[in-house]
Amino acid sequence: MYLHAALETLSRNGIEKLQMERLRKTLNHCQNSPFYRNRFEEYKLSPEDIKTLDDLKRIPFTTKTDLRNNYPFGMAAVPLDKTVRLHSSSGTTGNPTVVLHTQQDLDQWAEAVARCLYMVGLRKSDIFQNSSGYGMFTGGLGFQYGAERLGMLTVPAAAGNTLRQIKFITDFGTTALHAIPSYASRLYEVMLQQGIDPRDTKLRTLLIGAEPHSEAQRKRIEEMLGVKAYNSFGMSEMCGPGVAFECPEQNGMHIWEDYYIVEIINPDTLEPVADGEIGELVLTTINREAMPLLRYRTRDLTRILPGACPCGRNHVRLDRMKGRSDDMIILKGVNIFPIQVETILMKFEELSSNYLIVLSTNNNNDEMSVEVELEELFTDDYSKLQWLTKEITRQLKDELLVTPKLKLVKKGSLPKSEGKAVRVNDMRNH
């Protein structure tokens, strides 16, 4: 049931004791990083000032901008000849960010991913296929090494080429697949076109993540493919996949607190939110060598689920990501997250899971329209189609507090990327 029983079932006290011990080590180690050494000097802080976990608040946040400004190696806390790999973001919005790893970092990362995979029931007898992009994108190598660590036969199919993915699944008897949610839907459609019933394959476990999705979308994927789908959370700044993962309860993702100290803050005031409230996830790494990060602002919005998990792990559970604080749309002064739209759309069986939010300016007035594909023509009756449009609009309005224009479109007409799906098209002229 547990791959690392002693660590996974630590009591709350046990977790905090271990965190303090590892934090102390990390703070001392950070003095080897030019960035953190300067930061500590600037704030007149020394590692000894942090005596309890609560004292962590005295340390300033680290942001993506810090990573960019110190591109490429300014964050490193070890000499480069101790590092064995780097992963880098695309850098489409400025300098890319670089994350460095020592061999020990890679081992720890693989252990974390293996722990997650074991937790959802995967064993060495499973055949694991990974449809993530390999290379710089951490979903590729991250899952690869974790799955190998567990001893599974791995199929590094990489992203795209849907027909080949399906051939691998059927020919190799793939039992577990890692795919982003929008791609899982795509696989299903292509399987149908090929006359393959997904339930006839050996696929039983799906690992999804990297893309915000609703509970309804998960259920739909599970039903379509005849699998159990487990949500996961990772980010390249924290290695990649394996930061937090769902257990068989499928109710929140356990974040490994022997790796990270978790805080949830209000992104505006930067103060901690009340227990159970939604805010920005802030993480401190406590077992990294090459590039420790203190109080890193992830930009991901979530909350800590209250209460104990029946699985016996006391590592706190994160609710599914509510989107990125960067993804937030501000329309007429109202904050809107694409996931809110998705949650409503998923309630309607008549609709496909593809949708697009279009923001435009019309006579100096900002407008939002939502285009969604009609999956089934459930009726031959216009008034029922109109009722559907009205009902979706009404529910969206209740959720968003602005009234979007709803447009039903033909299936297959919205952009369907084989990577992360594009959900927002902002054409406002300001």
Added chain:
Amino acid sequence: MICVTINSNTMSIHQISIFIENKLGSLNEILDIIKSEKLQIIASTVSDTVEYGIYRLITPEPRKAYLALKSRGLAVNLTEVFAISLANTVGTAAETISYFTLAGINIEYMYSFYLDNRGILIMRTSDTTKTLEVITAHKLNCLNEEELLQFN
């Protein structure tokens, strides 16, 4: 895998209804699929709204057309309609429709075409059971799906 079951009665036929966006080429996409299935189109009608419409058509093998369109990802509905065959004389339509009016049956939509010198009314009504009663009571002549097969 896609299974189509239809409770047929010999009085009604099945029409194909397809969701179309108000976009250039929408009809051609559908017609090309029908063509590739080597199916005749006996009658068809497009109704327009601002953004989307429904294209309705009668073809000899509705199930075949349905499966072909659905497998290409189109949103399709197989709809039960009545095809009432009327003598080609003045006033027949008025008289026939009055039967439905008197029975309190709403006609949701209707279109017509000529066949062997008879007028054929394709009708979708608000109440199929009551419609059947009217058809039986007035001995109205309806085309059934077997008769449609002669067009293939």
